[in-house]
Amino acid sequence: MRFRSLCRHAEIGANSYVLDSGDARVVLDAGMHPKHEAFEAIPHFEQLEDGSVDAVVVTHAHLDHIGSLPVLLEQQPQARTFFTPAAADLGFAMLHNSVNVMQAKRTELGIAEYPLFSHRQLDDIERTIETRATERPFDLDPDRVFRATFHDAGHVLGSVAVTLKADGHTLLYSGDVNFENSTLIKGALLPEDPVDTLVIETTRGDSPRPDGYSRGDEERRFADTIAATLKSGGGVLIPVFAMGKTQEVLTMLHLFKRRGWIPMRTPIVIGGLSTKMTVIYDRYGKGLTRRTDDEFRILKDMDLRAGTRRRKAAIVPEPGTIFCLSSGMMTENTVSNGFARSGFLENKKNSLLFVGYADPESPAGSIRAAAAGETVILDPKHPPATLRAKVEVFDFSGHATRDDLLDYILKVKPRRAFLVHGDRPASEWFARQLAEKLPATEAIIPEPGVDYELG
Ligand SMILES: [Zn+2]
Ligand SMILES: [Zn+2]
Numbered sequence: 318m319r320f321r322s323l324c325r326h327a328e329i330g331a332n333s334y335v336l337d338s339g340d341a342r343v344v345l346d347a348g349m350h351p352k353h354e355a356f357e358a359i360p361h362f363e364q365l366e367d368g369s370v371d372a373v374v375v376t377h378a379h380l381d382h383i384g385s386l387p388v389l390l391e392q393q394p395q396a397r398t399f400f401t402p403a404a405a406d407l408g409f410a411m412l413h414n415s416v417n418v419m420q421a422k423r424t425e426l427g428i429a430e431y432p433l434f435s436h437r438q439l440d441d442i443e444r445t446i447e448t449r450a451t452e453r454p455f456d457l458d459p460d461r462v463f464r465a466t467f468h469d470a471g472h473v474l475g476s477v478a479v480t481l482k483a484d485g486h487t488l489l490y491s492g493d494v495n496f497e498n499s500t501l502i503k504g505a506l507l508p509e510d511p512v513d514t515l516v517i518e519t520t521r522g523d524s525p526r527p528d529g530y531s532r533g534d535e536e537r538r539f540a541d542t543i544a545a546t547l548k549s550g551g552g553v554l555i556p557v558f559a560m561g562k563t564q565e566v567l568t569m570l571h572l573f574k575r576r577g578w579i580p581m582r583t584p585i586v587i588g589g590l591s592t593k594m595t596v597i598y599d600r601y602g603k604g605l606t607r608r609t610d611d612e613f614r615i616l617k618d619m620d621l622r623a624g625t626r627r628r629k630a631a632i633v634p635e636p637g638t639i640f641c642l643s644s645g646m647m648t649e650n651t652v653s654n655g656f657a658r659s660g661f662l663e664n665k666k667n668s669l670l671f672v673g674y675a676d677p678e679s680p681a682g683s684i685r686a687a688a689a690g691e692t693v694i695l696d697p698k699h700p701p702a703t704l705r706a707k708v709e710v711f712d713f714s715g716h717a718t719r720d721d722l723l724d725y726i727l728k729v730k731p732r733r734a735f736l737v738h739g740d741r742p743a744s745e746w747f748a749r750q751l752a753e754k755l756p757a758t759e760a761i762i763p764e765p766g767v768d769y770e771l772g
Contacts, residue, residue: 318336318337318338318339318483318484318486318488318770318771318772319336319337319768319769319770319771320334320335320336320488320514320516320735320763320769320771321334321335321337321364321763321766321767321768321769322334322735322737322763322764322765322766322767323335323344323360323361323362323364323365323765323766324360324361324737324765325353325357325358325359325360325361325765326350326353326765328739328740328741329381329520329738329739329740330348330350330351330352330353330358330381331348331349331350331353331381331384331385332345332346332348332360332381332382332737332738333345333347333348333360333361333362333385333389334346334490334516334737334763335365335370336463336481336483338462338463338483338484340460340462341371341372341457341458341460341462341463341483342365342369342370342371343370343371343372343373343374343457343458343463343465343481344365344370344372344373344374344389344393344396345373345374345376345479345490345516346374346375346376346382346383346492347360347362347373347375347382347384347385347386347389348360348380348381348382348383348384348385349380349381349383349384349385349415351380351381351676352676352678354422354426354428354431355428355430355431355433356430358384358385359385359388359433360389361765361766362385362389362392364766365392365393367392367393368392368394368395370389370393370395370396371395371396371397371457371459371462371463372396372397372398372399372457372458372463373386373389373390373393373396373397373398373399374399374457374465374479374481374490375399375400375408376404376470376476376477376478376479376490376492376493377404377407377408377470377472377473377475377476377477377492377493378404378405378407378408378410378473378475378476378560379411379473379493379560379561380411380415382492382493383404383408383411383412384411384412384415385433386408386412386442387412387433387434387438387439387442388433388434390442391438397447397457397458398442398445398446398447399446399447399448399457399465400446400447400448400449400475401449401450401451401467401475401476401477402450402475402601402605403474403475403597403601403605403606404474404475404476404477405443405446405448405475406475406597406600406601407473407474407475407560407594407597407598409439409443410560410593410594410597411559411560411590411594412434412439413436413439414590415432416434416435416436416439418650419431419432419433420432421650425650449465449467450467451466451467451468451469451477451506452466452467452468453466453467454466457481462483462484463481463482463483464481464482464483465479465480465481465482466479466480467479468480468505468506468507468508469503469505469506469606469607470491470492470493470494470505470507471494471495471496471497471498471499471502471504471505471506471607472492472493472494472495472505472561472715472716473493473502473560473561473715474502474560474561474564474597474598474601474606475601475606476492476493476494477492478491478492478494478505478507479492480508480512486513486514486771486772487512487513487514488512488513488515488516488771489507489508489512489514489515489516489729489731490516490517491507491515491516491517491518492518493518493715493716493738494507494517494518494716494717494722495714495715495716495717496717496721496725497532497717497718498609499565499609499713499715500536500565500568500569500572500609501564501565501568501598501608501609501610502606502607502608502609503607503608503609505717506607507725508729509725509728509729510729511729511730511731512729512731513731513732513733513771514731514732514733514734514735514771515726515729515731515733515734515735516734516735516737517722517725517726517734517735517736517737518716518717518722518737518738518739519719519722519736519737519739519743519744519746519747520716520738520739520743521714521716521717521718521719521722521743522719522722522736522742522743522744522745522746522747523740523742523743523746524719524743525718525719525720526712526718526720527712530712532713535711535712535713536569536573537578538711539670539672539711539713540573540576540578541578542668542670542709543570543573543579543668543670544578544579544580546666546667546668546707547579547580547583547637547639549666550637550666551636551666551667551706552634552635552636552637552638552640552661552664552666552667552668553638553639553640553667553668553670554634554640554642554653554656554657554661554667554668554670554706555639555640555641555642555670555671555672556642556643556644556645556647556653556657556669556671556681557591557641557642557643557644557645557653557672557673558643558644558645558673559589559590559591559593559594559643559644560590560594561715562645562672562673562713562715563587563591563594563595563641563643564594564595564598564615565672565713565715566641566672566713567585567587567595567615567619567621567641568613568615569713570585570619570639570641571613571618571619583637583638583639584620584622584635584637584638584639585619585620585621585622585638585639585640585641586621586622586623586632586638586639586640586641586642587621587622587623587641587642588623588640588642588652588656589642589643589644589652589653590644591641591642591643592623595615595616596616598615599614599615599616602614631655631656632652632656633656633659634656634660634661634664634667636666640656642656645672645673645674645675645681646675646676646679646680646681646682647675647679647680647681647684648679648680649680649695649696649697649698650696654680654696657669657680657684657695657702658695658696658699661706662684662693662702662703662705662706663702663703663705663706664705664706665705665706665707666706667706667707668706668707668708668709669684669706669707669708669709670708670709670710670711671685671708671709671710671711672711673713673714673715674714680694680695680696683695684704684708685708685710687704687708688704689704689705690703690705691703691704692704719743719746719747722747723747723750723754726747726751726755726758727754727755730755730757730758731758732757732758732759733758733759733760733761733769733771734747734751734758734759734760734761735761735762736748736760736761736762736763737762737763741762744762747760748760748762
């Protein structure tokens with residue numbers, strides 16, 4: 318059996334890996350790199366001969382795992398494609414939005430290859446995909462060489478890790494994983510039996526959690542900051558990823574109101590792609606996914622004001638109101654970017670609260686690096702804004718801490734561990750830890766395009 322990373326850039330980005338037994342070939346994830354454009358954002362699919370892939374497994378609906386699936390399937394139309402039901406629903410909504418984003422970039426940036434696929438193509442693909450539940454083994458290829466089992470990965474709704482068995486070899490691919498319970502969904506349930514090969518994410522390898530961190534204290538600090546802003550007559554902007562973080566933050570705000578931490582009547586506005594993704598989240602309740610509260614439905618139980626999806630009707634700042642708007646990194650042409658430019662940042666009564674990762678080169682990254690009174694460029698097509706609003710960062714990551722990941726690796730004692738989905742210093746932290754604590758394990762940061770024989 319051979320393993321190869323198809324990633325064009327060996328860091329967080331366009332995740333895609335291939336497993337080849339000699340008799341069958343399986344691709345794990347087909348991501349699109351968020352920081353590159355066109356073919357530079359696509360994994361090395363040209364390394365797979367046309368028509369050679371038996372199956373594709375998609376672990377969850379974030380674009381760095383699913384974004385280039387239609388490009389892969391155009392070259393590999395025979396491949397069966399497997400998702401959990403929730404990941405499929407969320408994933409196709411993300412991909413349709415991606416077509417719209419690419420169409421806009423074609424016009425604005427003149428990228429002639431865009432869109433890389435069409436709405437029509439997505440509809441055709443959606444009719445052929447297959448969904449599978451967690452903990453129910455299934456065959457991946459017609460000759461039944463590979464057998465797969467999904468495990469709940471606790472990262473976003475429908476996210477899974479996958480065990481693959483072939484030729485007496487067991488490989489577990491973590492996808493993105495979170496072992497702790499979030500406010501809305503429960504933490505991962507991964508098997509702890511020994512495996513031959515582990516392919517594991519290393520996102521937070523270079524960012525240890527601060528001493529004394531507790532999720533409860535962080536929630537309280539978040540609530541108190543919101544309450545203080547509302548009381549002083551300001552508004553609160555929380556830029557959020559449309560899928561996962563939006564629903565997580567909304568559920569938190571619901572609990573804050575019920576606990577009396579923020580006023581019950583505070584209006585909450587959502588907008589952009591978030592509304593569509595929240596509708597899908599609400600569909601997967603009791604029995605379908607592991608949620609902390611089976612009965613709670615975001616849109617039914619919260620009195621939200623959903624911004625219309627028509628771009629023209631812009632959402633404008635108002636005092637005493639919480640705005641949960643995508644995108645999380647405040648990318649140009651998204652609702653959170655336009656909102657921040659409409660006078661929000663200039664008002665010192667307002668608060669801008671970050672709840673997740675922001676690339677330093679993104680508009681959100683620029684704001685986080687700026688001091689009060691400095692000007693920031695949110696969109697080069699528009700005048701810069703002067704930062705007077707209060708800016709705070711909170712840690713509600715959907716990724717496991719490095720200590721949790723390391724504990725997991727120590728439990729399953731793989732013969733070989735591929736350290737993926739992390740910047741170099743993050744993967745290297747794991748390599749050093751494993752060299753010391755699990756010397757019999759071969760720890761590898763896989764080079765893109767290189768075959769690793771698994772034996
Ligand atoms: Zn993810
Ligand atoms: Zn990811």
